Amino acid sequence: MKIIVTDEVAQEGLALLQQDPRVQLDVRLGLKKEELYSIIGDYDVIITRSGTTVDKPLLDAATKLKMVARAGVGVDNVDVDYASSKGVIVVNAPFGNTNSAAEHAMALLLSFCRNVTKANTSLKGGAWKRAPFTGYELKGRKAGVIGLGKVGGRVATRLKAFECDVIACDPYIAEKRAHDLGVRLVTLDEVVKTCDIITVHTPLTDETRDMIGKKELAAMKEGVIIINAARGGIINEEAMLEALDSGKVAGAAFDVWSQEPPDSETLKKLIGHEKMVVTPHLGANTFEAQVNVAVDVSREIIHYLNEQPVDNALNIPRFDASLMDQMRPYLTLMNVLADFAIQLVGSNLNKITFSYTGSLAQHDCTPITVSGLAALLNRRVEQEVNMVNAQLVADRMGIVVEEAKSSQSEAFSNMITLTIEGSGEKRLISGTLFEGVPRVVKLRDYQMDFRPEEHMLLLAYGDRPGMIGRIGTILGEHDINIGSMNLGRREKKGEAMVILSLDSQVSPEVVEKVKAATDATFIKPLYLVTAK
Structure with a gap:
């Protein structure tokens, strides 16, 4: 199996593949589109992060491709539907950076609440000022978690540890999960209208795109704090900028953007806003997470090689x-x-x-x-x-x-x-x-x-004395050993169905001899690859 790695992936994960003699691993970073298109047809698997777009043109060029392995959670850069139509498996690593993403969401929230970034810049600039950087405590605040999945659940647990009153919105989870986390499930409308802190942890889909827009922001409490460490585009960035300018939103902290790297004027203004704490999509950027996701996708590839179920396939x-x-x-x-x-x-x-x-x-x-x-x-x-x-x-x-x-x-x-x-x-x-x-x-x-068993012979014939002996004699004459035999019939001397397990394959000539000797109404030699 030939595998190409097109983005930076932790060596600890790739080592699993390099140790497998069935794998040829090529690390080709920084390829231009045309270069990648020209060579992708030689590979069975592509391992990527967010830097490679696996779209229709690439998938069309990848004539041998069997799997796209995304070393991370999000697959915004992969056309999963088109990959499915071509029979290409898309796997990700949904658990490897879960803890990292949850901790980063908390880091963003705490950095905003305690003015860490502003105070850091001020002190390094030579000033000793304290009053301008008076912050907010989390204790006693009402926090709303939108999306109570792997990351959102961890964030909810951490918010509770800071003594927040935590509610959550997620129409796709069981009430038991919320109960186990000690969180009350509510509607999106209640989160929007009642919370002091709102943090989103959903994938970006047609359903969640612009989920928080002008209407939702207008319905929020004055001075709300908003965190997005999930996916750019879940919160409408133009509406977010207006809410910050108006003072409706006390502040926000974003790690993700609808365009990465950000290039539009709206994004540049949002990133530069004095009420924003921003990072360049660092949610999964811990040493531990990079190793975890690399190991996870490498294991999935090995599972595929071993014809075992692929646990984290998206399609x-x-x-x-x-x-x-x-x-x-x-x-x-x-x-x-x-x-x-x-x-x-x-x-x-x-x-x-x-x-x-x-x-x-x-x-x-x-x-x-x-x-x-x-x-x-x-x-x-x-x-x-x-x-x-x-x-x-x-x-x-x-x-x-x-x-x-x-x-x-x-x-x-x-x-x-x-x-x-x-x-x-x-x-x-x-x-x-x-x-x-x-x-x-x-x-x-x-x-x-x-x-x-691997080799079997199935036949149906009129049940009468001596038939089993005839079959055994013919097979014995051709040095074909019978491992076991099973007979089924509806009535005495009616039609009988016999299945024989054999130690070796039966040739067409032997099949014809058995058919003639038994007057078989049906006879079929079987080769079961799955029974090896």
Whole structure:
């Protein structure tokens, strides 16, 4: 795997990749757009920070690209939707700089409240003045945190430690999280109208852009203090400048800007305003955070190499982190079932149904479904299909994809059933886990019980004496050893379905001999990569 690093990334993180013999790592900093476009086609992964724009032209030039690894939280510089359409995974490091960002927000707030920057400049200039730098205490003030995620939650905890009365606005979190943090959840309107201090900690999206504008600023208390260490553009900067000039806002502290580096006249005036404390996007700039995010994205790349789930992919459905260990074996089971079933379908795919029964059905099974869909389609299309683009590829092919759930299971605590419908044919396979190992328990309407193996032979024929002996004799004559056998049938001397686990591959010639000897109505040799 060839990896290019285009922005400054901590060496401690890159060391994980350099130690892997499968990886060729090229650090190419300061490339111009044209230079990067000319070489990106040779690479499988690009590691960036905020200095490289991964847009449509770059993604079009990156013909081999499989992953964009953003060593940080924000992906404003990555066209995630277009990457998804091309099947490129986008990962970030959402936890590595969490503490750093939270501490910087507090540093900005305290610097403003205690006039640290002004007093520092004054004293270094040779003056000894104290009265002009009288500040504000945090104790007893009402603080509103907008966005109670990883960073916002830490800021709320720290504000409480300073004895602030903390409320929060976040429509996307559970009330339990707010309760655990000792914070009361309220509406954005209440935060705006009642708080002495307001700090924002949301991503920049269409929903949050200009979330704090003229209307919101006008509704705030006189003398409010505003902090933005999240993303530029969440607070309308022109409206912010007007509120500072009018005195409505006592002061503000910003680390982030709608344009970086700032170049507009509005931003220059805002940065130079006497009531502003400003820093050049330093929220993640601690030695610890830089190491953490570099290690995190490097681990994600290694997970991808090892065909393990990528936990921090932005465009792949994934389980709640607390469920990952519990659900990971079901991803394996689904991939085995898909690998098995798709080899039984000879026609075009029309409809695929993923069914979940038992306690498994109580959870969000979307990651399992998408994983199975990708495994199926990879056997049918030339382009690489993964969890990023599987649904898009299915839509383009006109395949109907459905998911069904039931808490009532036939005979197992959990079971996954995959049903594939094509032109005039239908294939069904059900599986479960025994001690964490995939087992197939149903084929079509036959009850079975076998462990999928790398080489298998499936056949159906009229059940009559001597058939198993004939099959064994033919395989033995060609030095093919049978590891195990499982037989399913509806009634005595009716149709029988047999699945054999073999130690080696069966040639087409041997398949024809077995078919002729048994008058098989269906016979199919299977090669299960997922069961190796």
